[in-house]
Amino acid sequence: MKKLQNLYKEAYSGLSTSAWLLSMVMFVNRAGTMVMPFMTLYLTTALGYTIGKAGWVMACFGCGAVCGGWLGGKLTDKFGFYFIQLFALIGGGLMFFVIGQLTEFSHICIASFVLASVNEAFRPANSSAITHYSTVENRTRSFALNRLAINVGWAFGGALGGLIASKNYHLLFWIDGTTNILAAVFLYFALAPSKNKATQKVAEPKPDFVRSAYTDKNYLIYIFCVFLYAFTFFQLFTTQPVFFKTDFHLSESYIGILMALNGLVITAFEMVVVHSIDGKRNTLRYISIGSALLGLSYLIFNFFPGGFFIALISTLICVAGEIFSLPFMNSHAMNRTNVHNRGQYAGLFTMAWAVAQVLGPATGSQIAYNFGFTAMWWVMGGLFLVTALGFRLLERREAREQLLVK
Numbered sequence: 001m002k003k004l005q006n007l008y009k010e011a012y013s014g015l016s017t018s019a020w021l022l023s024m025v026m027f028v029n030r031a032g033t034m035v036m037p038f039m040t041l042y043l044t045t046a047l048g049y050t051i052g053k054a055g056w057v058m059a060c061f062g063c064g065a066v067c068g069g070w071l072g073g074k075l076t077d078k079f080g081f082y083f084i085q086l087f088a089l090i091g092g093g094l095m096f097f098v099i100g101q102l103t104e105f106s107h108i109c110i111a112s113f114v115l116a117s118v119n120e121a122f123r124p125a126n127s128s129a130i131t132h133y134s135t136v137e138n139r140t141r142s143f144a145l146n147r148l149a150i151n152v153g154w155a156f157g158g159a160l161g162g163l164i165a166s167k168n169y170h171l172l173f174w175i176d177g178t179t180n181i182l183a184a185v186f187l188y189f190a191l192a193p194s195k196n197k198a199t200q201k202v203a204e205p206k207p208d209f210v211r212s213a214y215t216d217k218n219y220l221i222y223i224f225c226v227f228l229y230a231f232t233f234f235q236l237f238t239t240q241p242v243f244f245k246t247d248f249h250l251s252e253s254y255i256g257i258l259m260a261l262n263g264l265v266i267t268a269f270e271m272v273v274v275h276s277i278d279g280k281r282n283t284l285r286y287i288s289i290g291s292a293l294l295g296l297s298y299l300i301f302n303f304f305p306g307g308f309f310i311a312l313i314s315t316l317i318c319v320a321g322e323i324f325s326l327p328f329m330n331s332h333a334m335n336r337t338n339v340h341n342r343g344q345y346a347g348l349f350t351m352a353w354a355v356a357q358v359l360g361p362a363t364g365s366q367i368a369y370n371f372g373f374t375a376m377w378w379v380m381g382g383l384f385l386v387t388a389l390g391f392r393l394l395e396r397r398e399a400r401e402q403l404l405v406k
Contacts, residue, residue, distance in 0.1 A: 011141070011275035018133035019142045021190040022126065023149040029089065029183040030153025034161030034172040035096060036061075043108075046169045053105055060109045062358030064116025069354050072121030073347015077340065081128040082191065084343075086184055088122035093180030095119075100173025120354060124346035129191075131334040131342060137279070139334065144274045144327040151263045211336075213345045218398055219336055223352045225390040226329060229291055230356030231363070232380045232387070235298070236318065238361035243373050248306040258315045265319045274327050283328040283335075284395035288388045290325025293317055295384030301377045 043054040076084050095115040102108050134142035164171050213219055244250045297318035304310045337345045367376040
């Protein structure tokens with residue numbers, strides 16, 4: 001028992017105070033994430049939109065997220081991660097207040113695009129900040145800590161959001177906006193402005209040549225693999241719950257239990273697992289293993305009869321895949337950067353996820369609608385396995401290049 005306690009203690013030790021504070025900012029922000037999980041329901045139920053119009057609004061969110069990822073990366077390299085995080089949190093909070101008052105379809109579409117653009121600008125800035133406040137040795141754990149804050153915040157916000165949505169949808173916008181601004185206030189007082197770009201530049205003088213993310217071939221291959229991963233990963237939150245309901249005949253409460261279990265297992269074990277394996281293999285190896293496990297969690301649906309037990313097994317395999325892959329994705333990307341191009345690399349990473357968030361659910365739902373869920377799981381599970389192979393081949397490619405450099 002004492003050995004286990006020491007393992008947990010080691011997993012959470014050695015991280016900078018700033019990394020912990022950034023995770024607290026993320027927790028406050030994500031604890032108020034109540035609008036997006038219920039946005040489609042709000043549009044169709046409270047405003048009386050058709051599902052088609054609601055889909056267009058969500059598409060505007062997706063397009064805004066892509067623009068925000070690019071813009072956030074660009075501005076982070078120009079002005080520093082501190083101010084961009086502050087701007088994104090305050091701006092996003094104000095936009096939540098605005099969009100909650102709108103009823104016209106065109107106005108909501110425009111506001112959704114602006115909201116997503118501002119909100120997503122936060123991500124590359126936040127990734128740059130985590131990288132700045134971590135070392136190569138504890139970078140993956142720093143990102144895992146941030147992911148832990150996201151999971152706990154999502155669990156809290158999602159549960160509370162469901163209760164509030166049943167009473168008054170408009171309260172969701174006020175709470176989401178308020179937590180955004182509270183996170184900004186916490187960031188302002190917890191992390192001094194002296195930690196911004198100016199301090200970074202002194203610590204790391206600009207070299208004669210700064211590599212661009214858009215000309216880094218290995219990174220572009222990596223981003224394509226990340227896109228494929230995210231494209232299939234988003235089925236977990238869109239088509240899979242529908243599949244559990246229609247084909248496995250699970251009630252909403254059972255589906256909620258599976259979602260909660262995902263977050264709880266990650267919260268309990270991810271930091272310890274990452275601490276135990278980090279640095280022992282190339283990060284791409286772990287991402288490849290995680291991708292293969294996620295593919296298996298999809299393909300299992302086509303081999304066994306439906307029911308809660310199979311859904312539970314799939315969820316546990318899925319969690320294992322997430323733990324092996326997601327914490328290492330950010331750290332692998334950021335380890336290729338320096339302070340002068342970090343925002344650009346993080347922005348491209350954010351854009352890959354944003355594009356996948358637009359295309360993945362739409363493609364998965366169309367395959368399921370036209371050809372059935374069995375076909376969809378073959379496609380998405382197979383795509384995860386192809387992605388796993390892509391990460392493995394990239395690992396070999398990078399290893400060969402390192403040998404040539406030596």
